[in-house]
Amino acid sequence: AIPSLKNSTAPSTPAPTPAPPPPASPYKSSELPMVYLNKGQFYPITLQGVDSSACLTATKVKTVVMAVFENDKSPEMQLRFWNHWHARQPTVKQRVIDIADYKEVFSGISNIEEVAFNALSFVWNPSEEAKVYIGINSLSTDFSSQKGVKGLPLNLQIDTYDFSSGTNQLIHRAACQIKIFCDKGAERKMRDEERKRSKRRGKNSNDSLVSSSMGSDCTFFQTLDDHVTQPVLFIPETHLSSLQRMRFSFSRSSMKRLYPDRDQNSSPPSKQARKEDPQRVLLYVRTGAEEVFDALMLSTPTLSGLQEAISEKYGMQKDTIGKIYKKCKRGIFVNMDDNIIEHYTNQSAFLIEMSEVVSGQIQVTLVEV
Amino acid sequence: AIPSLKNSTAPSTPAPTPAPPPPASPYKSSELPMVYLNKGQFYPITLQGVDSSACLTATKVKTVVMAVFENDKSPEMQLRFWNHWHARQPTVKQRVIDIADYKEVFSGISNIEEVAFNALSFVWNPSEEAKVYIGINSLSTDFSSQKGVKGLPLNLQIDTYDFSSGTNQLIHRAACQIKIFCDKGAERKMRDEERKRSKRRGKNSNDSLVSSSMGSDCTFFQTLDDHVTQPVLFIPETHLSSLQRMRFSFSRSSMKRLYPDRDQNSSPPSKQARKEDPQRVLLYVRTGAEEVFDALMLSTPTLSGLQEAISEKYGMQKDTIGKIYKKCKRGIFVNMDDNIIEHYTNQSAFLIEMSEVVSGQIQVTLVEV
């Protein structure tokens, strides 16, 4: 029996909760059911519509399956985690979440789209059961290079939108917690927990041996009433241009979350102030008149180091260099600062533009290419 | 009782070995005694000269204490390990090996020098006992970012040179293996080993309980007969310029094995030694017509050195080589310069394209493969 997690979309009427919950409060991840998975392994998720008023009218719905962090983590932190993971993958194409694309396992779904690296969507008819096979390609321990520590759980969140009406309204949201292990680590984790549980039972002489005879082979997602919190989608910067060409159906609000300002630093999450990877920084620049790039190796990965390298390469006094801007592929201008230089410019290629805005002061713009 | 490792320099006459060992064969690290240490903790090493003929004549000796990898690892690999470690340190100043600089613990030594990041030296009189406190700042697990794997042992090697005569000859070499742990990991490792040993004893019903009552508090370094193998010293590239100013004596040693020269005499540590040997750069090139790569060894890791190597390999006058470009995998062209050559081409493979753009001027393009 393959460990399977099945999801029952809209298992009952929209208001089964006994007491009215605070409507806008983000849900607590810790209250969600937890499932252990193995990295890269496909698990079936079953979707079925039920007697919800919204579902009755909808003949077509769009469901988005996402792997996101526990929602007590800020978007900035979530993106930092994803970037940490992405930078260590064997290929830049590696996605967080995959759907098995074997023809025989498609069941009642269509229009599969890779919305983000950690999200994919498809369309189905809630009057018929649908089944998809989902795999996760990140380990829960991949978000930190620290050794010997607990992995980070993710939320597997499933949002469903009314796709038959023109409104495209979010009509259902459900989630569960997942922890992703190496090899057959999920099975070992369950074994170890069972072992510990039985040891504790033996000590307590509590013979409730019928209660947990076996972990159920099927986990139900928990329906969420919080339809407000926006999930944080992850798209690596290297893929931005291709994605800009894609039309995808999400609102500005989620777009905003994708690209927070990175220059304002947030406090490191771990008390351990170990620097990430203080590597050498090398960048390639060319003027508009040239066709070939020059290499700038920075003595230090700082604004000052960049000024020094530019002044040396182009034979200027260092102090004649005024402000340095970075023009991103997206078109926006950013004040160059130490963090961008250290973390986001190594091995990048730029067009360099210099103009004397004030007498004796050269303004430099590095245009990302 | 602080776990201490004490070293007895030259514990007997120079030829205590029963059978003549192969003189030039590198010693086996696996046969050296193993000691467990905690990172950043100081351990005493005691040095004492004995009735060796060489020692009798020497009133001053220079001893070099080094942390090096097991000598089955190539110099390239050793430097890669050290760079991996160094790039992840909180500060670029962090050294591998430190000596306690409290005045009160100095005992009979003088002229302390930080020969390399993983080596330091001092002078002492072998007719009196000397004692130094040594600490190691790298974990055995720091040389890989893989989780859950065994750490790499290091060799703590102690070379002693005759410093009273003018010859500065290597008169004694000793080493032991060390494994460096976090926090109190060394003690735990010893506990675990003792536990496992006692469990195995219980199973074998072999009651030799007197044999290993306690791990001895003092470990003797093993004297080595291999006085030929050169230890690999580590100096980060970011420190080269400042070190050049210091007129360093040992830096050439790491390259000794790679490019053996006729200068076979074991060069003693002299303050006014030869010129600094920069990092050697080797790259592989082939023309479109060939199927096999040629190796270009650069005399200096500079544009000029590259021109020289190309001209020699392809039988041209050096001054006929004009501009050299590098075409990156991404497709962009870069003006080749010293920094790229020194830091980003070693062991890389290229297609080489040459074309005579101007009469008597060959333009070279190295296409990254």
Next chain:
DNA sequence: TTGGAAACCGGTTTTCAC
């Protein structure tokens, strides 16, 4: 030969005695 379970490994966290 393989695949499933247990052991290994060592950084980290928790526990516990003083």
Next chain:
DNA sequence: GTGAAAACCGGTTTCCAA
């Protein structure tokens, strides 16, 4: 509270039976 020991954690390796 403090220091030592044990437990936790999960990637990795070894072991062992079918």
